Amino acid sequence: MLSLFQKVIGLLVPCIMGVLLVPYSSSNAADVTAVEPAYSAGESLSPGLKVWYYSRDLSRLRELRDWMKWKDGKEGPPLLSLDYPETTGPVLTATQEDLVGARIEGAILLSEVGQYRFKVLSNDGIQVDIGGKKVLKDDRTHSTRFSKEGTVTVNTPGWYSVYILYFERRHSAALQLHWTTPSINSMHVVPPEVFGH
Numbered sequence: 001m002l003s004l005f006q007k008v009i010g011l012l013v014p015c016i017m018g019v020l021l022v023p024y025s026s027s028n029a030a031d032v033t034a035v036e037p038a039y040s041a042g043e044s045l046s047p048g049l050k051v052w053y054y055s056r057d058l059s060r061l062r063e064l065r066d067w068m069k070w071k072d073g074k075e076g077p078p079l080l081s082l083d084y085p086e087t088t089g090p091v092l093t094a095t096q097e098d099l100v101g102a103r104i105e106g107a108i109l110l111s112e113v114g115q116y117r118f119k120v121l122s123n124d125g126i127q128v129d130i131g132g133k134k135v136l137k138d139d140r141t142h143s144t145r146f147s148k149e150g151t152v153t154v155n156t157p158g159w160y161s162v163y164i165l166y167f168e169r170r171h172s173a174a175l176q177l178h179w180t181t182p183s184i185n186s187m188h189v190v191p192p193e194v195f196g197h
């Protein structure tokens with residue numbers, strides 16, 4: 001007959017092994033092909049990306065999506081770039097320093113045929129969709145860190161849709177999108193002139 005101690009150990013060990021063998025990662029990335037530009041490459045758009053803010057204590061992207069069903073965001077000044085290094089000050093173009101959700105929409109000019117690699121520095125959670133496809137995701141609250149790399153392969157140059165969900169809970173905030181292009185193979189911050197809406 002098993003003692004209570006043996007039964008508890010028998011239950012705990014598989015649980016602990018399961019946690020050790022399947023480490024949870026909230027960061028993932030995808031390789032996608034962008035096929036349908038929203039606008040042709042020669043189109044002239046207004047600079048930057050549009051943004052709507054949600055004042056809310058969030059710790060998951062899912063919570064932001066749920067909240068967006070009930071509340072309209074408050075539109076803020078456009079983001080002229082996605083170059084926001086770590087700060088404890090106001091989040092993006094919002095006035096608040098904490099408890100901010102953001103929905104960012106617009107387009108990015110992918111003017112060359114070939115593969116672009118992307119990664120995003122974020123604090124806290126973020127998901128970046130390009131051309132209607134999820135490319136980068138680093139969910140949950142976390143310190144400032146890079147996501148895994150995702151790629152977008154372009155067959156038809158043009159302006160592709162950008163859709164980003166982001167939140168900053170407390171303390172530091174950061175959102176900085178980096179890429180390589182088919183002609184520049186070193187990671188650098190995406191330049192402001194390729195964002196439009």
Ligand SMILES: [Ca+2]
Binds near residue numbers: 123169170171173
């Ligand atoms: Ca934070």
